[in-house]
Amino acid sequence: MADESFYDKVYDVVRQVPYGRVTSYGAIASYLGTKGSSRVVGYAMGASSGMHPPIPAHRVLNRNGLLTGKRSFGSATLMQQMLESEGITVEDDQVKDFKKLFWDPAEELGKNLK
Template sequence: MDSFFQRVFALVRQIPEGRVATYGQVARMIGEPRKARYVGFAVHQSPGVAGGVPCHRVVFKDGSLAPGFAFGGPEAQRTLLENEGVTFLPDGRVDMKACCWEA
């Protein structure tokens, strides 16, 4: 695996339970501010929670969850986040004011 993916995984492992980070935030924190989309590619290729990478804690900047197959689908991602204490707005997005990781 290339070093970009490894840097993404290392940072995502630091996101505490009950908090989320955005794809763009992760990109900026690893020194690649224009590569939010690549962060998405990385987390979707990660070994997941079982592999020690809590990639379900990475969301879009508006608090939306990953669509489609990622993490078992948005419902599975939401369940994982709710089990950690992440709160959601009535429209289904993560409450970013309450749950965004302030690294």
């Protein structure tokens, strides 16, 4: 591996996010080793839009559990409905029980992959 660009790594992690589960940019960035590049993680998501393998970017939220990237989906309501469709409660563009639904790649993938 390692032939993939930083973006691909992000896509890989996001694609492994289980159904009805969410993660944050900092978690992914930290897992990739680029903790300070939380912006790059989110930027990768924006590039995932229109990609062949659909990236569940709607499961990626910010540190606050807020649907920050909803504008990149084209429709703010779309992202929220997608999350609700997975059983996630969203209110005021913020995920309820975010901490409970939080999916840590460093923990899930870390014990399985590495």
